[in-house]
Amino acid sequence: MDSSSLTTIEAAVSDGKSVMSADTSTVVAAIQDCLRNGRSATFYVSHDAASAVHSWFWTPRRIREAAMEPVTKEEKARIQSELGIKDTGPLYSNRIKCECGKVYGAFEFVQQGIREHGRDVVGAVLELENTSVVRVNPHNIAVCASCNRRLMQGHYYCWLNGYCCCAEI
Secondary structure, three states: OOHHHHHHHHHHHHOOOOOOOOOHHHHHHHHHHHHHOOOOEEEEEOHHHHHHHHHHHOOHHHHHHOOEEEOOHHHHHHHHHHHOOOOOOOEEEEOEEOOOOOEEOHHHHHHHHHHHHOHHHHHHHHOOOOOEEEEEOOOOOEEOOOOOOEEOOOOOEEEOOOEEEEOOO
16 A cells, blocks of 8 residues: 555545445445445445445345346447446446336436536546445435436446445335
8 A cells, every 4th residue: 555545545534434444255244234234335345345245235036126127228328428428337227217207217327426426426436447336225316307306216226347226125
């Protein structure tokens, strides 16, 4: 570890965050503990740790219960062409139908992320080469891009080796 890493850690801790360094099994256990106890946290982990989370959390049964489905090539192309976020691999999402008739899916999720965090941040997260982001029980709520209605149903989004939301269903 070089001194610039310590500077980054110091900045995060000064902002009231914590930084943990541990082996994959310890990190996965921490993610499982957060999930099972309703705690919310964001983990920046190795692809190996994210893969371990995906294998035990996103089981075929849970994928069905969360109504997750692979995002179509057309929707991925729309994310790239209209939002400027490049395709970084397999993507799964559930689709929520709003009372106004519009559907909230992967495109709308990325669009909302850009509105809330900026295109550069969303693009940077999805283009991480050695890091995956795992959000456990996130507090953000899907918002219909058409009528701004808060969609109380959770939106689960999983971009393998990039970004994943996990919440108890």
